[in-house]
Amino acid sequence: MRFLKLSFVIPFIICSLILSSSTTIYAAPLSRLYSTEATANTYKAVLLTDIEKIIQGSMAKRENTVVIKYKGSTNKLLDVISGYISKAIEADEYLNYSYRNVNMSYKAYGKDVTITLKFSYYESALEMKYVDQKVKAILTKIIKPGMNDHEKVKAVHDYLVLNLAYDTRLMNNSPYSALTTGITACNGYAMLVYKMLKELDIEVRLISGTASSQAFNTQNHAWNMVKLDGYWYHLDATWDDPVPDESGRVLYDYYLLTDKEIAKNHDWKTGGVNGEEKPYPVASTSYFTLLQTKLATVNEANKYMELMNALELQYLLPEYTATNLTELSEMIKYQFANYKKDFSIRYTGKTNDLVSNLRQLIYKSAEEKKVRSWSFGSTPYIRGTTANDQLINIADIVYQ
Numbered sequence: 091m092r093f094l095k096l097s098f099v100i101p102f103i104i105c106s107l108i109l110s111s112s113t114t115i116y117a118a119p120l121s122r123l124y125s126t127e128a129t130a131n132t133y134k135a136v137l138l139t140d141i142e143k144i145i146q147g148s149m150a151k152r153e154n155t156v157v158i159k160y161k162g163s164t165n166k167l168l169d170v171i172s173g174y175i176s177k178a179i180e181a182d183e184y185l186n187y188s189y190r191n192v193n194m195s196y197k198a199y200g201k202d203v204t205i206t207l208k209f210s211y212y213e214s215a216l217e218m219k220y221v222d223q224k225v226k227a228i229l230t231k232i233i234k235p236g237m238n239d240h241e242k243v244k245a246v247h248d249y250l251v252l253n254l255a256y257d258t259r260l261m262n263n264s265p266y267s268a269l270t271t272g273i274t275a276c277n278g279y280a281m282l283v284y285k286m287l288k289e290l291d292i293e294v295r296l297i298s299g300t301a302s303s304q305a306f307n308t309q310n311h312a313w314n315m316v317k318l319d320g321y322w323y324h325l326d327a328t329w330d331d332p333v334p335d336e337s338g339r340v341l342y343d344y345y346l347l348t349d350k351e352i353a354k355n356h357d358w359k360t361g362g363v364n365g366e367e368k369p370y371p372v373a374s375t376s377y378f379t380l381l382q383t384k385l386a387t388v389n390e391a392n393k394y395m396e397l398m399n400a401l402e403l404q405y406l407l408p409e410y411t412a413t414n415l416t417e418l419s420e421m422i423k424y425q426f427a428n429y430k431k432d433f434s435i436r437y438t439g440k441t442n443d444l445v446s447n448l449r450q451l452i453y454k455s456a457e458e459k460k461v462r463s464w465s466f467g468s469t470p471y472i473r474g475t476t477a478n479d480q481l482i483n484i485a486d487i488v489y490q
């Protein structure tokens with residue numbers, strides 16, 4: 091009798107995110123749903139191709155223990171099976187992100203071979219069933235009649251950001267934990283975006299790579315790519331969810347970005363983190379450009395203008411942009427002259443000039459237009475055309 095055993099593991103994705111200065115630690119026990127099935131799932135195979143089909147089917151059903159009775163050669167058998175597993179997870183992106191590892195072994199008596207595969211998943215069969223049912227129920231609530239695909243993508247993104255909180259302890263990292271505890275890491279966000287958009291027949295991909303910020307060193311990370319009107323975009327719901335969680339707040343800094351835009355702090359390579367993913371599509375046309383095209387060519391212009399404003403993409407338009415301090419001063423005076431209670435202006439000039447002159451510039455404009463009090467600040471404009479773009483926000487304006 092010959093006996094051979096091999097473990098085959100694909101690395102788990104640990105997520106990164108942008109953290110604000112004060113970080114809440116989220117901890118929640120994860121109640122798992124396991125199958126009550128006590129016995130292994132046993133199959134018979136005559137050909138190697140039969141083994142491949144058995145593996146595809148059993149992994150799709152998240153079967154944990156698979157026994158295959160096979161008559162044939164054991165020459166490089168486990169290498170062949172490893173290839174079948176890789177092929178299965180490459181063909182099914184959601185499975186790829188659910189799959190943890192497999193322990194493979196076989197016993198051979200002459201030509202009679204018994205193969206035992208013990209799979210481990212981040213999401214069990216019962217958990218997957220729960221997620222499928224819950225996703226359908228959520229979509230029934232958030233997707234309204236007459237919505238176009240652009241609105242549907244935003245509805246999914248906003249729902250997840252508003253109803254989930256990032257698990258800074260990285261204990262919960264699956265769609266099931268996300269939907270049952272409200273807490274998850276990047277896999278949970280990305281896999282739910284994938285599952286929900288697939289259900290809506292919107293083309294979507296899972297993508298894995300690395301991400302980094304001032305708060306975090308480079309770490310493995312997962313997000314999505316979404317196809318709208320023939321163009322691919324990156325969507326990172328994890329990084330659009332404030333940490334600590336802020337009830338009712340949704341960010342759009344990482345919503346439908348090009349490769350160039352997201353590459354400022356995200357990186358990826360063909361095959362993803364584990365090398366098992368299909369080549370990723372290219373994202374080269376800005377979403378702002380696409381929305382401008384939609385505004386000019388379709389009869390739903392009001393819907394696309396609402397999208398542009400909600401995503402704060404209107405600040406890319408010339409009428410919202412100051413390229414130097416003189417233009418900024420004139421635009422502030424104009425807003426004061428029209429008694430605006432609050433407004434924002436994109437500034438694309440030299441950052442050093444802005445830091446040293448902004449307070450005095452606003453003061454002079456306010457004095458000229460008889461403004462009694464106001465508050466102001468500036469934040470990086472992630473969607474800008476340069477790395478130094480700033481959004482000047484002036485609010486709480488009281489006129490004499």
